[in-house]
Amino acid sequence: MKTFYRSSLRNKLIAFLLASIVLPISISILITYNYTKESVKSYYIRENTNLMHQGAVNLLGYLERINEASLLTYNNLSDKYSLYQLIQNGTQSYLEEREMYRNLQFMANSVKEIEQIYLYSAMEDHSYRYAYKLLRSTPGQTYIPDLDEERDAQIEAVHASHEYGIEKPKFPYHLSKEVFSFHRKILNAPTGEVLGIMSIDIRTDMIREISSMLYTPGSEELYILDRQGNLIFASDADPAEEDGYAWVQSILDQAADRGHYHYEDGRFEGIHIYESLSSPWLDWLLVKRIPYETLYRDPRQLTLINSLAVSVFLIIAATAAVIISYRFTNPIKQLLRYINKLESGNLDAGLAIDRSDEIGILSKRFYQLIQRINQLIMREYRLELASKSNQLKALQAQINPHFMNNALQSIGTLALQHGDRKVYTLISSLGKMMRYHMRADNSSVPLSAELDYVQSYLALQRQRFDENLQYRIETDDAARAVQVPRMILQPIVENVFKHGIQPALDPGEITVVCRMVEPSVLEIRVADNGVGMEEAEREKLQAILNRTESAFEPVSGDGGIGLINILSRLRLFYSDEVRMRLENRAPRGLEVIISIPLGEKEGMFDESTDRG
Template sequence: MHAREGLIIPGFPLFKNTIRNKLMLLLLAATIVPIASSMVISYIATKNSITEEAVATNARLLSLGKTNILNYMNNINQKSLAVYNSMNVPRSLYYLLEHDMEDEVFPNDLSDVIRNRNLLKDHLYNIYQSIQEFAQVRLYVVKQNTTYLLRNDDLKVGQNEQRPTDFNSSGKTSIEPTHLSHYYGLDLKGSTQEPVFTLHRPIFRAPSDELLARLSIDVKLNVLADLNRQLYDEGEQFYIVDKSGSVILSSEAEVPVQEKVLEWFTKVARAEEDSGHIDYKGDGFAGIIFHDRVKTSYMDWYLVKLSPYTHLYERAGGIARINAFIGIGALAIAVLATLYVSLRITKPLLRLIGYVNKIETGQLNTAIDIHSNDEIGVLARRFRSMMQTINNLILKEYRLEIASKTNQLKALQAQVNPHFLYNAMQSIGTVALQHKDMQVYSLLTSLGKMMRYQMSTERAVVELAKEIDYVQAYLDLQKQRFDTALEVTLDIDPRTRPIVVPKMILQPIVENFFKHGFVPDGQEPAKLRVASSLEEGSLTIRIEDNGKGMSEEQLIQAMHQLTRGEAAAASDWNSPASEEGGIGLRNVLSRLQLHFHPKATLSLYPVTPHGLGVMLHIPLEEGAVSNV
């Protein structure tokens, strides 16, 4: 299988590299890519919009919840301050505490004890009834080490064998996190316990810091839960947590598992801002945590709302599913349209391929029956025209082949002429030697060298030494012609002789001197100098004469033609073309750049006082020196 036939997997013709399959892939890609991109972009934009909206909405909700909680807790705190009301009135609660309940533990008058206890019950009952969700009110009197607990309209009194566990707590008002209500050391059999949080307020003897008693109010969670129920939806979690990480309120259960809260609360507590949101992924939860802080002198709570990504982006998922259904529908339409278009376009192409296969077997006169007006019809008509042209060319080729055979015969006959000339010159040379005419023999030898060198086609490049010998033979003939009117100087660096150069690059330049620069009747002899040198890895050849030379304008024009690359640039000092059969300077430059280096140059320059110089500059590379 050739590579151009495409990938063919048995049983899967779709993988054939055909125009039909390419069209299908192109149309499918043109449909799928925009739809898929639109779905992805729409989903991302929707998610971002939902996230921004959720952040703003939850910030408002938590701020509202913060205000409600603050008002509610301030009300509870205010009720606990009732103990300080009417401080100097003998029947006030503070007065009773300040006077140690008239020594209720060891009374002298039982009626006073009962009267004081009932009065204490009335005060505690007023606090208990002030807010409906108060579960119980406890008053612990320090000096008596006695606990008074008002629960369900009943006052229970008892002495503690030891001080309560909360006695050594901070001297400030504080809130104990949610717990099951306890009995503060009293024996209350049959009583039920329920989740509450407790406000503990120490009562001091004014204006000293002597602790008289400790008032504790257990508060049910129902109102606190109702205040915050509007802050979260189903599927979300809501917590009120104090700064130590203890849970005050939870949307999951009345008393949640504390470890679940601690997993994410450390990040909330370390947040730089009191309110904000955090992206969180942990065990059992991945979503956004929204938080706000409620801080007063007696409490430091965090309102925390956990919104899972599945809940936040449920609407985005619905939009994505709608887009997916639309995309599937569009894809189905695109597939049907692709099949129709591909079959409509490629069926004539398949027929055309069938005709080509017949022609390939040699049936050149196959009729191509495709007459549509589209591009394929134009291609079929052009193909018919091309086949007619090919048939005509084949007939011409037969005629040309016959003519070629005739030309080959003539070429074989022409090959006899050079051998005949060599043999004739050798015979003439022998006669010259017999008559002791060394001059004629020398001239024949120079002419023979030139003919052998010029007619040899075995090598395109030769050593510079052979090129110099050829030029020497040419100049020997010219010196015989002009005698003393011509002086030739060869200044050849021995290091340059083995360097290979293109054949016939010096003789055309030397010949130009005799055609256009030589003045045979001049007052001084014509001088021609050929020199070579090797400098810094480059071969430089100079051919200088004292002929007519060129004007500055002609020199500039000739160099311009050389650099512009015209066909016969500067081959003649005064005309743009050489004589018929001559090799122009541009030809010399082209062969230098072709065989050696594209940076090889040929330049013209004036010679003082008159004349012209030609310089060949050839950068040498490895292998430029012959090993012969």
């Protein structure tokens, strides 16, 4: 896998694009989630701390009302029918018992949640119970509350209400309800002697109503504890389920009156927020338990929504990254396959690239370079093949060249000795032609050497046809120095005698003009006054000459000499830009026009070439 990754640009690109997309977004989501989580946590703690404080104030206010209700015992101390006097002196008459009923009824009506009131008078050792708007009594103390000796009043935790020992038949029925009890000692004002005990049962409706505004049922929990760890109130649990409150000790160990801390056990993981409720007769703790599941629900939902949106975006981005990677690297793959074909020797292999970006331009330029190299190889190969072919033909024509040359020189000398200078001139022209034709050491010569060869050829042809042949050769100095392939003019001139004029019957005229028509374009014109060519034949031959591929066609013509041969050699030697035109002359005749863009070959001259 590591080697595969290192050897593939496409895999690297896909990995880079995916990493550049996935990593920043993932890190952003993680940072956002953690920041949001901590922000929500701080917000929850701050808001719930304030809420708990307000709840504690409300609870204290409500409990203070109950405390004030119990203190109604000390109202109108001088009135003999006041509750205090009745407790201290006892109820000896029906009227006093009715006043006891009225006082307890007034006390019960002062707080609507009071379920019942139990009163014990120590002076007369008598117990009273006010419930269901009835007052019943019985001798003795039927109920003893668990009160601290240091306290005059104390609240008992939530429990099921009971009859305080005063049962049927005095009360026809009893409905047990969930209550908490407020116990108070009734003291003699001057001496502090205990005159009796009062227990008030209060329904938990108001505590639940106040508490319901402090927590969210189902996701949060609220508890009220005393400093001994007794459960005063629980939001959604059975108060008797003591094993469910193992966390209580951690609350009791907190030194501060209010605060929050992290708590975790097998059943709960979250935050405890607590607030103290303190008074001379009360020492409670208001505790709210917020699980992290609830605390972080909103950040998780927000993160989930963001994650879903980002996941869709990532899928789109990942798909786009893969597509971009494939589109980016596919031309490179094509280029590699093309190079493999080139390595196998197939230089004519095609490369299909339809892109216009940098890779497309690179591929096209590389393809054009290979095609150019292939053309240069083919051109050099064809030029070398043509040169070797001409050399072979020249070698085949060399029959003891030194003997022939020496023989011609001896005949010329003999003609000169006999005073026949014309024969000597003809023999000298023939010797020049033989020496030029038989030399195979150079494939190119200056144009001046080619013109000298043509002039010698025309001189011999003129001697053959007496005065019926006229020729003219014109050139400028710049054109004479241009390097050209050997034997490009003589075949054209020879065609004039083969297909154009017949000097033995009609006077013939041949004109050869070589000049530089532009700084780097050589133009050669060979014109005659012969019969010319049929127009259809001329157009057919011209179409063949106009094809660039004709430079790579097999050499045609008699003995390998012909117009296509000349054009092919010129294109191999220079470029495919060489053109040859055939034009009929008026009133008769044919003109062959050759245009040669020289380019880098302009002015080249082979110093080793025999100038004649």
